[in-house]
Amino acid sequence: MTIKDCFNLGYIAKLHGFKGEVSLFLDVTDPSNYKELKTVYIEVALNQLVPFSIQNLKLMNNGFAVVQFNGIDSDIKAKEILRKNVFLPLKSLPELGEKEFYDHEIIGFHALDLTEGDIGIVQQVIDLAANPLIQIDWNGKEVLIPIFEGLVQRVDRDAKQLYLNVPSGLLDLYK
Secondary structure, three states: OOHHHEEEEEEEEEEOOOOOOEEEEEOOOOHHHHOOOOEEEEEEEOOEEEEEEEEEEEEOOOOEEEEEEOOOOOHHHHHOOOOOEEEEEHHHOOOOOOOOOOHHHHOOOEEEEOOOEEEEEEEEEEOOOOOOEEEEEEOOEEEEEEOOOOOEEEEEOOOOEEEEOOOOOOHHHHO
């Protein structure tokens, strides 16, 4: 399994007790989608993924899960995976509708506004708790568009285009 075939699920944040359990931060919209995980891939070295099977996983209310991996039964062993990124295969993601997207998949897409037309290339999705943003490079200028209900009109995965209905006047701030 290679990183290009995966998406980042989160990272091992800290130890949880002394028997090898760890706190896994789930950097996803809905952590409950991952309550039945059986295996994850941990980046033990740069671009080197190793499968780890899960013995026990308990979701917490704060975006974390307490995880016990098979074969990791002490805090000494658990320290070896501390602060490591955790991945899952892209094929494990459920398909989305034409107005939905995964943050990682739209990077590099052309953003097209219904009024302005092509407004640039999506650089990243900034996942702020109060209000997530789409960061776009519009002719060398950084444009930040808040994500709200009704913004995304269509996601064309084949053409790598994201059709948006940007609020009137917002793009004028960047001209």
